Amino acid sequence: MITAIVGINWGDEGKGRMVDLLSSDYDIICRYQGGNNAGHTVINDKGKFILNLLPSGILRDNTVNVMGGGMVIDLEHLCGEISALRSKGVKITPETLKISDKAFVCMPYHKQQDILEEDRLAEKKYGSTRRGIAPAYGDKYLKKGIRMGDLLSPDKLAEKLADIVEWKNITLGGYGEERVKLESMMEWISEFSEPLLPFITDTTIYLTKAVENGKNILLEAQLGALRDIDYGIYPYTTSSHTLAAYGPAGAGIPGAKVDCVIGIMKAYSTCVGEGPFTAELFGEEASALREAGAEYGAATGRPRRVGGFDVVASRYGVKMQGADFLALTKLDVLSYLDRIPVCLAYEIDGERCESFPTGERLVKAKPVYEYMDGFKTDISGCRKPEDLPEKAMEYIRYIEGAVGCPIRYVSVGPGREDYIEVK
Numbered sequence: 512m513i514t515a516i517v518g519i520n521w522g523d524e525g526k527g528r529m530v531d532l533l534s535s536d537y538d539i540i541c542r543y544q545g546g547n548n549a550g551h552t553v554i555n556d557k558g559k560f561i562l563n564l565l566p567s568g569i570l571r572d573n574t575v576n577v578m579g580g581g582m583v584i585d586l587e588h589l590c591g592e593i594s595a596l597r598s599k600g601v602k603i604t605p606e607t608l609k610i611s612d613k614a615f616v617c618m619p620y621h622k623q624q625d626i627l628e629e630d631r632l633a634e635k636k637y638g639s640t641r642r643g644i645a646p647a648y649g650d651k652y653l654k655k656g657i658r659m660g661d662l663l664s665p666d667k668l669a670e671k672l673a674d675i676v677e678w679k680n681i682t683l684g685g686y687g688e689e690r691v692k693l694e695s696m697m698e699w700i701s702e703f704s705e706p707l708l709p710f711i712t713d714t715t716i717y718l719t720k721a722v723e724n725g726k727n728i729l730l731e732a733q734l735g736a737l738r739d740i741d742y743g744i745y746p747y748t749t750s751s752h753t754l755a756a757y758g759p760a761g762a763g764i765p766g767a768k769v770d771c772v773i774g775i776m777k778a779y780s781t782c783v784g785e786g787p788f789t790a791e792l793f794g795e796e797a798s799a800l801r802e803a804g805a806e807y808g809a810a811t812g813r814p815r816r817v818g819g820f821d822v823v824a825s826r827y828g829v830k831m832q833g834a835d836f837l838a839l840t841k842l843d844v845l846s847y848l849d850r851i852p853v854c855l856a857y858e859i860d861g862e863r864c865e866s867f868p869t870g871e872r873l874v875k876a877k878p879v880y881e882y883m884d885g886f887k888t889d890i891s892g893c894r895k896p897e898d899l900p901e902k903a904m905e906y907i908r909y910i911e912g913a914v915g916c917p918i919r920y921v922s923v924g925p926g927r928e929d930y931i932e933v934k
């Protein structure tokens with residue numbers, strides 16, 4: 512059985528905590544795309560963890576975690592993440608963590624290039640996390656880079672890197688920047704690859720066998736549908752495929768079919784970085800929601816832009832992900848509101864629009880807001896549907912109908928057990 516847990520919105524929906532909750536039913540948890548540009552926050556009996564690269568299953572005993580070939584990996588960051596987890600008592604061994612030999616290495620010069628380009632763009636910037644992810648994916652498709660498997664052959668690696676550094680200096684030259692030094696890149700690689708070597712393997716062989724043996728595999732996405740490089744709000748997207756359809760390919764089993772897609776959708780909207788965000792609220796209404804939901808980026812600490820639940824974007828996200836059912840997260844955050852704002856439709860050039868637009872039409876879209884009755888009760892202690900106030904249940908049922916997909920879980924707090932199964 513292969514299940515994908517994916518984001519319906521712009522990311523930060525609370526995927527990490529849902530993977531942490533649901534991973535107990537799975538033997539193997541795979542990350543299939545992205546790098547350390549986003550973070551999952553997981554709070555459980557072992558403490559609070561922020562995971563940027565490692566699959567969330569790493570916090571469970573008896574699960575194998577795979578970092579798939581669709582990922583880009585900053586070696587230094589991964590070493591730091593592994594050490595931080597080990598210092599909190601999490602066991603990480605080559606039996607519990609397998610890194611694909613096809614994953615692409617995010618080098619210090621990718622980070623440098625990301626920063627230089629965002630600074631050059633100034634007011635027109637994309638809102639990158641400046642962690643080198645877009646330049647790394649760019650180089651991957653230009654076929655100018657190092658894959659994790661290359662780290663296992665240091666002699667050949669030096670030769671490859673020399674050529675890449677020469678080319679990189681030609682491209683970075685336009686910024687008037689100091690040249691990338693081959694020697695310091697080699698030093699960086701040898702320092703931070705050494706602890707990772709035991710984990711590097713052909714994850715396709717491993718996962719293919721696992722599928723044949725009927726193992727339960729969970730594919731864990733980073734970010735959400737609206738950040739997909741092709742189907743999201745391009746160019747304010749990430750540089751990889753966040754959709755469930757890419758999950759098996761990015762993990763290492765391109766021929767396998769996903770049996771079940773679980774979409775994680777937030778009870779309101781948030782967006783980090785630049786780009787069109789139609790449902791955005793401003794002023795006091797926005798600050799109150801941001802504070803109530805503690806909406807600051809896990810990877811960067813940046814305040815997130817916030818808005819009411821966006822029916823148009825979420826319905827599109829549900830469709831693009833092919834979600835079988837949904838988990839609605841952070842419903843407890845809305846309990847302070849007398850009236851809950853819901854963005855029902857967009858208005859573009861004076862016309863009402865209910866399907867998610869692209870390009871300039873999306874940029875021009877204005878939100879059509881309506882308000883639903885608030886439930887005005889602390890619901891963080893609720894564990895059964897009948898514990899929920901009627902107005903909260905009405906909100907859940909309304910959203911379910913509006914996006915056209917059943918909601919199975921509702922989360923009411925950040926802890927592992929703070930959720931309700933509603934179906």
Ligand code: GDP
Nearest residue numbers: 523524525526527550551552841922923924925
């Ligand atoms: P992810 O990248 O999709 O995993 O999302 P993040 O981890 O960036 O954001 C989710 C944040 O919301 C984390 O700080 C979680 O601890 C917190 N969180 C998750 N579910 C809930 C919930 O139901 N209620 C509240 N109040 N916080 C939650």
